[in-house]
Amino acid sequence: MTKPLRVGIAGLGTVGASVIRLLDRQAKELASRTGRDIAVTGVCARDRSRERGVDFGGARWFDDPLDLARSADIDVFVELIGGAEGIARAAVEAALAAGKPVVTANKALLAAHGMALAAMAEERKVALAFEASVAGGIPVVKTLREGLAGNQIVRVYGILNGTCNYILSRMELEEMSFDACLADAQKLGYAEADPTFDIGGFDTAHKLAILATLAFGAAVDPGAIHVEGIQSITLDDLKAADELGYRIKLLGVAQRTALGIEQRVHPTMVPKSSAIARVMGVTNAVAIDADAVKELTLVGPGAGGEATASAVVADIADIARGVRSAPFGLPVASLDQSPRLPMQRHEGGYFIRLSVQDRPGAFAAIAQRMAERNISLESIMQRHAPRPAGAAAPGAPVPVMLITYATTETTIREALEAVVRDGFIAGAPQVIRIERE
Numbered sequence: 285m286t287k288p289l290r291v292g293i294a295g296l297g298t299v300g301a302s303v304i305r306l307l308d309r310q311a312k313e314l315a316s317r318t319g320r321d322i323a324v325t326g327v328c329a330r331d332r333s334r335e336r337g338v339d340f341g342g343a344r345w346f347d348d349p350l351d352l353a354r355s356a357d358i359d360v361f362v363e364l365i366g367g368a369e370g371i372a373r374a375a376v377e378a379a380l381a382a383g384k385p386v387v388t389a390n391k392a393l394l395a396a397h398g399m400a401l402a403a404m405a406e407e408r409k410v411a412l413a414f415e416a417s418v419a420g421g422i423p424v425v426k427t428l429r430e431g432l433a434g435n436q437i438v439r440v441y442g443i444l445n446g447t448c449n450y451i452l453s454r455m456e457l458e459e460m461s462f463d464a465c466l467a468d469a470q471k472l473g474y475a476e477a478d479p480t481f482d483i484g485g486f487d488t489a490h491k492l493a494i495l496a497t498l499a500f501g502a503a504v505d506p507g508a509i510h511v512e513g514i515q516s517i518t519l520d521d522l523k524a525a526d527e528l529g530y531r532i533k534l535l536g537v538a539q540r541t542a543l544g545i546e547q548r549v550h551p552t553m554v555p556k557s558s559a560i561a562r563v564m565g566v567t568n569a570v571a572i573d574a575d576a577v578k579e580l581t582l583v584g585p586g587a588g589g590e591a592t593a594s595a596v597v598a599d600i601a602d603i604a605r606g607v608r609s610a611p612f613g614l615p616v617a618s619l620d621q622s623p624r625l626p627m628q629r630h631e632g633g634y635f636i637r638l639s640v641q642d643r644p645g646a647f648a649a650i651a652q653r654m655a656e657r658n659i660s661l662e663s664i665m666q667r668h669a670p671r672p673a674g675a676a677a678p679g680a681p682v683p684v685m686l687i688t689y690a691t692t693e694t695t696i697r698e699a700l701e702a703v704v705r706d707g708f709i710a711g712a713p714q715v716i717r718i719e720r721e
């Protein structure tokens with residue numbers, strides 16, 4: 285047998301400890317599958333004294349991740365520290381510069397510096413592997429890069445943040461408040477250290493930037509992603525969606541259109557009958573539309589120690605076997621650098637919730653503003669508490685929900701600005717995009 289692959293792991297949180305346990309538990313199978321033993325020979329974390337419930341065996345302790353990254357005692361560096369900058373970035377760069385393959389779960393790092401790191405890895409002819417960075421245990425990186433290599437991918441979209449899906453699912457099913465659901469997600473360990481990364485859509489955007497690059501061969505460009513989070517979603521929106529046959533999910537969507545590649549993260553209404561709508565709780569899902577395979581939906585755990593460790597160990601196994609692909613599927617120099625499509629050009633259906641003054645002409649004015657811009661309405665729903673007989677108008681504002689057929693973001697925004705100017709509505713309109721299968 286070839287000599288053992290020596291692994292150095294920086295970051296011994298939930299995922300790091302799970303990787304060590306999994307490598308130990310599957311040691312025999314991994315050795316048979318890869319043709320060599322895999323041994324953890326170096327570890328590093330901030331706090332040496334913390335009890336992690338895991339046996340480091342003969343692994344050498346390093347206080348500094350940079351020393352571990354450059355150590356002659358390891359053949360592969362596993363970065364589980366997190367963060368786009370600072371020590372995580374420096375350690376990954378140090379390992380690559382030393383000609384060592386790197387495995388990382390760090391989506392923020394890849395979104396910010398993926399191109400430069402991939403170029404370094406290519407230059408040194410070593411692997412930069414990141415299956416765990418997107419959708420935890422779902423092997424979507426391999427699916428896009430290797431499994432679907434014979435396809436032209438048209439769209440990739442999904443539920444990429446368990447915290448948001450958990451919050452929206454519980455709000456809908458248990459009519460709980462946003463804050464109570466977020467607190468539970470944090471307690472269960474799904475949320476990022478700063479939960480605005482989750483609920484603001486930024487975590488989804490990091491993952492989408494990676495998926496879009498793999499799917500379309502276009503250079504990672506997180507700055508070109510339109511990002512909206514779930515902060516504005518209310519129980520009223522969830523109930524209205526339900527009545528109209530939809531569910532609301534925070535989706536990351538990357539799509540090839542005739543005008544260019546569109547990348548967006550926002551709360552989205554999806555038909556209740558769709559595969560993605562049925563994904564509840566912390567579970568992630570990635571749907572891929574491609575010419576040969578047509579539709580493919582992968583559903584599974586997007587976070588958690590063992591699930592994420594499963595992806596990290598798969599990457600380590602590839603390195604043990606000597607398998608190495610271009611990190612993003614194509615050499616960095618061949619990736620398309622052309623600008624992405626701005627959100628204003630997005631075309632699709634919209635759900636709009638308005639709080640409308642109960643006055644004659646209000647409805648007609650709204651319909652007029654839509655018609656002027658050629659926006660066709662699929663459905664209109666108005667909730668009206670019965671006005672007591674003889675009561676004087678006007679009454680309190682009433683909720684009105686509209687669903688439009690496909691139109692552009694610019695058109696809908698202009699129409700709603702005109703509706704607001706007409707003065708028939710109270711507060712700001714709620715706008716949720718609709719994504720069809």
Ligand code: HSE
Binds near residue numbers: 420445446476482588
């Ligand atoms: N905070 C992330 C989530 C963890 O909620 O899905 C995995 O990236």
